Amino acid sequence: MNQPIFERDPSQTSGKEKSDINPLLKLALEIGPLMVFFFTNARGEMLREKFPVLASIGEPIFMATALFMGATIIALAISWALTRSLPVMPLVSGIVVLVFGALTLYLHNDTFIKMKPTIVNTLFGVILLGGLAFGKSLLGYVFASAFKLDAEGWRKLTLRWGVFFIFLAVVNEVVWRGFSTDTWVWFKVWGIMPITVLFTLFQMPLIQKHTLPEEAKN
Incomplete structure (x- = not known):
């Protein structure tokens, strides 16, 4: 198959x-x-x-x-x-x-490529937050191979990432609409990545708190 x-x-x-x-x-x-x-x-x-x-x-x-x-x-x-x-x-x-x-x-209009991060981040944010509204922590499906968390941990982590994706969408709108194309490109490459890395690091205490013990993982 x-x-x-x-x-x-x-x-x-x-x-x-x-x-x-x-x-x-x-x-x-x-x-x-x-x-x-x-x-x-x-x-x-x-x-x-x-x-x-x-x-x-x-x-x-x-x-x-x-x-x-x-x-x-x-x-x-x-x-x-x-x-x-x-x-x-x-x-x-x-x-x-x-x-x-x-x-x-x-x-021949660069508006579309500038809106791409807004569309992608909004899509991910809505999917994650929408899943929570129906009682589904969808982030657990994506990262189940990397982390083994209890239900509360996945719920909190999904909520945080959902809100973070919406935040990234808003920031992209502010930057591309309010600044030059070169500034937007620079921020897209050198701004979003460090922000995302820092946000990820700040989630480690939550992950450690809700990680299942070894016997519960198997």
Whole structure:
């Protein structure tokens, strides 16, 4: 039987069915497309001179969008080749990148690519908070292979991440609407990541408090 494109519930998946990606490679696959986006936007004029074919795409932000889309496809392809599965969050984010990137290039309007983080973060936030409204801690499904928490722990963690995703959506709207494109690109690459890392670290006390004892994990 072929394994579906989405990762199964880790509690139902054996180690033989799916191989893990090296953490450093996983990080590279996640931030690599963003780095391509930042570098292309920052060095757009230089790239236009060295690679005239890129000049036909337009201004640096449009070049960055096109290469961002390509890098996203490559990152997802490598992840699939190594694990024969695609994590839900990167997959959803990648689909939105491709849809809004295509709109950006087709309409030659960078508003669409700037709205991508707003759409993705709002989507994740609404899904997590909506799940809680129906008594489902959906974050437990995504991270069950990394953490084994009690029901209260998953509920609190899901609530916090849901609110955090909405916060990121609001911040993105403020930055892209109130500042220059270069400032938005810089913040997207160098601002969101540190904020997310800090938020994640602040969740460790909650995770430690609600981690199930070893006998309860099995």
